[in-house]
Amino acid sequence: MTRTTPLTTDDLTAGPLVHTSAGSGEWWRDAVIYQVYPRSFADGNGDGIGDLPGVTSKLDHLKQLGVDAVWLSPFYRSPQKDAGYDVADYRDIDPLFGTLADFDEMLAGAHERGLKIIVDLVPNHSSDQHVWFQEALAAAPGSAARDRYMFRDGRGPEGDEPPNNWQSIFGGPAWTRLAPREDDTPLGPQWYLHLFDTSQPDLNWENREVHEEFEAVLRFWLDRGVDGFRVDVAHGMVKAAGLPDWEGQVSMVEGTVEEGHDQVSDPGAPEDGSTGAGHNGPMFDQDGVHEIYRAWHRVLEEYPGDRCLVAEAWVEPLSRLARYVRPDEMHQAFNFSFLTAPWDAARLRTVVDVSFNTMDAVGAPTTWVLSNHDVVRHVSRLGLATIGTGPLNGIAATDPQPDPVLGLRRARAATLLMLALPGSAYLYQGEELGLPDHTALPDEVRQDPSFFRTAGAEAGRDGCRVPLPWVGGAPGNGFGSTDATWLPQPDVYADLAADRQYGVEGSTYEMYRTALELRRAEKVGASGLSWVESLADSPDVVAFRVADVVVVGNLGTVPLALPAGAEVLVASGDLDSSADTVAVPTDTTVWLRA
Ligand code: GLC
Numbered sequence: 151m152t153r154t155t156p157l158t159t160d161d162l163t164a165g166p167l168v169h170t171s172a173g174s175g176e177w178w179r180d181a182v183i184y185q186v187y188p189r190s191f192a193d194g195n196g197d198g199i200g201d202l203p204g205v206t207s208k209l210d211h212l213k214q215l216g217v218d219a220v221w222l223s224p225f226y227r228s229p230q231k232d233a234g235y236d237v238a239d240y241r242d243i244d245p246l247f248g249t250l251a252d253f254d255e256m257l258a259g260a261h262e263r264g265l266k267i268i269v270d271l272v273p274n275h276s277s278d279q280h281v282w283f284q285e286a287l288a289a290a291p292g293s294a295a296r297d298r299y300m301f302r303d304g305r306g307p308e309g310d311e312p313p314n315n316w317q318s319i320f321g322g323p324a325w326t327r328l329a330p331r332e333d334d335t336p337l338g339p340q341w342y343l344h345l346f347d348t349s350q351p352d353l354n355w356e357n358r359e360v361h362e363e364f365e366a367v368l369r370f371w372l373d374r375g376v377d378g379f380r381v382d383v384a385h386g387m388v389k390a391a392g393l394p395d396w397e398g399q400v401s402m403v404e405g406t407v408e409e410g411h412d413q414v415s416d417p418g419a420p421e422d423g424s425t426g427a428g429h430n431g432p433m434f435d436q437d438g439v440h441e442i443y444r445a446w447h448r449v450l451e452e453y454p455g456d457r458c459l460v461a462e463a464w465v466e467p468l469s470r471l472a473r474y475v476r477p478d479e480m481h482q483a484f485n486f487s488f489l490t491a492p493w494d495a496a497r498l499r500t501v502v503d504v505s506f507n508t509m510d511a512v513g514a515p516t517t518w519v520l521s522n523h524d525v526v527r528h529v530s531r532l533g534l535a536t537i538g539t540g541p542l543n544g545i546a547a548t549d550p551q552p553d554p555v556l557g558l559r560r561a562r563a564a565t566l567l568m569l570a571l572p573g574s575a576y577l578y579q580g581e582e583l584g585l586p587d588h589t590a591l592p593d594e595v596r597q598d599p600s601f602f603r604t605a606g607a608e609a610g611r612d613g614c615r616v617p618l619p620w621v622g623g624a625p626g627n628g629f630g631s632t633d634a635t636w637l638p639q640p641d642v643y644a645d646l647a648a649d650r651q652y653g654v655e656g657s658t659y660e661m662y663r664t665a666l667e668l669r670r671a672e673k674v675g676a677s678g679l680s681w682v683e684s685l686a687d688s689p690d691v692v693a694f695r696v697a698d699v700v701v702v703g704n705l706g707t708v709p710l711a712l713p714a715g716a717e718v719l720v721a722s723g724d725l726d727s728s729a730d731t732v733a734v735p736t737d738t739t740v741w742l743r744a
Pocket residue numbers: 232235236272346382383462523524
C-alpha cells in the first residue's frame with residue numbers, strides 16, 4: 151500500500167538483522183573502490199588519450215572524494231583492438247599510457263595518499279600480437295606452441311566448418327580459420343577460438359605453462375607493490391570438455407526492458423534475485439576455474455599486507471557467484487544482479503537480501519556496483535521511460551533517448567542506497583559528477599568491436615567511455631592541455647565538469663563526497679543491516695537501518711513525510727519542507743538519524 155500519512159519514529163523500528171556486522175578486517179571488505187578507465191580519465195600529454203601521468207595528476211581529486219582504492223582498467227602493451235583488453239605484453243605499459251616508471255610514480259603517489267591500487271588482469275585471452283600467439287601461428291598443428299591456445303581442426307571432410315557453433319560475445323562466429331600453408335593436413339588449416347574479437351585468441355587453461363605464466367605475471371605486479379587484481383572474464387577461462395555445441399545465445403549483456411512496468415512489484419520476478427545478467431553455456435562458469443583461483447589465492451598470501459582478487463564474472467544466480475569468493479578463492483565478485491536490478495523497491499530488496507544470504511554463507515563481502523566501462527552509465531539507464539535491466543550495451547542516436555533530469559535524480563537516489571549498503575562498493579569514473587553516457591555518438595567515431603561485429607546492430611560501449619570533463623568550458627573541458635579527446639564529449643559535460651561542482655552545495659560531487667565521509671565515519675561498510683519493519687513490504691519505499699543510520703529511498707510517486715525531529719544527514723535531492731513536516735519526494739534517498 152502506498153503510504154500517505156507521516157512516518158513516526160516507531161515506524162522506523164528495525165526488523166531482524168538480514169546481515170550481521172562483518173567486524174573489522176581486511177581493507178577490501180568494506181572499501182569503496184574507484185574505477186579509472188585510463189584512456190578516458192585525464193590526458194597528461196595532450197594527445198587526446200588519457201594516460202598514467204594523467205592519473206597521477208588527479209590523485210588529489212580521488213583522495214578528496216574519499217575513496218579507499220583505485221582499480222585501473224588495462225594499460226599494458228596492446229594493439230588496442232578492444233581498448234587494451236587485448237594484451238600483447240602483460241609486463242609492460244603501452245606507450246600510449248606511459249612507461250613503467252610512470253606506473254611506479256602513480257603507484258607511489260597513490261600509496262602516499264593512503265589509496266590502494268588494483269590492476270586489471272586479462273587471463274582468458276591475449277592479443278593476437280602476443281609473442282605466444284605469433285609463435286603458435288608459426289608452429290605446426292599439435293605443437294607445444296599451439297597448445298597454449300584453443301586450436302582445433304574444423305568439421306566436415308575438408309575441415310572448412312568451424313569446430314563448433316559457438317558465437318563471439320561481440321557478435322559473429324567464435325572461431326577463425328588460419329591461412330592455408332604447405333604443411334597442412336588433409337583437413338586444411340586449423341581454427342582458433344576467440345570468445346571476443348578475432349584479435350583476442352582464448353588461452354588454453356588445460357596447459358600448465360599458461361598457469362605458470364599467469365602466476366609469474368601476478369608476482370611481477372605484486373613485486374611492484376600493487377594491492378590487488380580485477381580478473382577479467384573470471385568465469386570464462388575453462389571450457390566444458392569436448393567443446394560441445396550450444397544453442398543458447400552469448401552476447402554482450404543487453405538487459406531486458408520491461409515495457410509499461412508500473413513500479414508494482416512484479417509477481418514473476420525470480421526469488422533468487424536474478425535479472426538475466428548471467429552468461430551460461432559450456433564456455434562459462436565451469437568448475438575448473440575455481441582451482442585457478444585457489445592457486446592465485448596462495449600466490450597473494452605469500453605477500454605481506456592484504457592483497458585482493460576481484461572477479462568480473464557475469465554469473466547468476468548469486469549462489470553460483472558466491473563460489474568465486476569462497477574463503478580460499480577470490481575476495482570480491484562484482485554484483486551484476488544488483489547493477490541490473492530494475493528500479494523497483496521489491497526487486498531491490500530481493501537482490502539485497504539474496505546477496506547477503508549467499509555472500510555471508512561463504513564469509514565474503516558483497517561487492518556493490520552500478521556502472522562500469524561495459525554498461526550504459528546508471529544516469530542514462532535509469533532515465534529511460536521503461537524500467538528494466540537495460541539497455542546495457544550502448545544507446546544510439548536512433549534509440550529512445552533517456553530523460554536527463556529523471557535519470558540524474560534516480561541515479562543519485564540509487565547511489566545513496568548503494569553507498570549505505572554494508573560491504574564494498576565500486577564507483578566508475580565520472581559517476582561522482584553525475585555524467586550520462588554520450589547517447590548520440592556518430593557511428594564514424596565508434597571504436598568498440600561489438601559495434602563492428604554486429605554491423606551496427608549494437609551501439610556498443612563507447613558512450614560510457616567518453617573522456618572526463620575537469621574544467622567546464624576549457625578546451626576538451628580540461629581533459630588534457632589541448633582540445634583533443636579520443637571521443638567527442640556531449641554538450642552537457644561542460645556544466646557537469648568537476649570544477650563546476652567542487653564546493654557547490656547540492657552538486658552530485660558534493661553528495662558523493664558527503665556520503666563517503668559519512669560512510670567512513672559511521673562505519674557503514676562493516677555494519678549489519680536490517681529492514682525497517684513497517685516498510686519491509688512497501689511497493690514504493692526501500693528503508694533499512696545500518697550502523698546508527700536510517701536509510702529511506704522513495705521510489706514511489708507520493709512524497710513520504712519523515713518523523714518530526716528526524717535529522718537528515720545527506721539527501722540525494724531537495725526535500726519537500728512545509729511548516730511541520732519534511733517529506734522525501736519521488737526518486738529520492740535520505741540518510742537520517744532517527
Ligand atoms: C571484460 C571487459 C570488457 C572486455 C572483455 C574482453 O568483460 O570488462 O571491457 O571487452 O572482458 O576482455
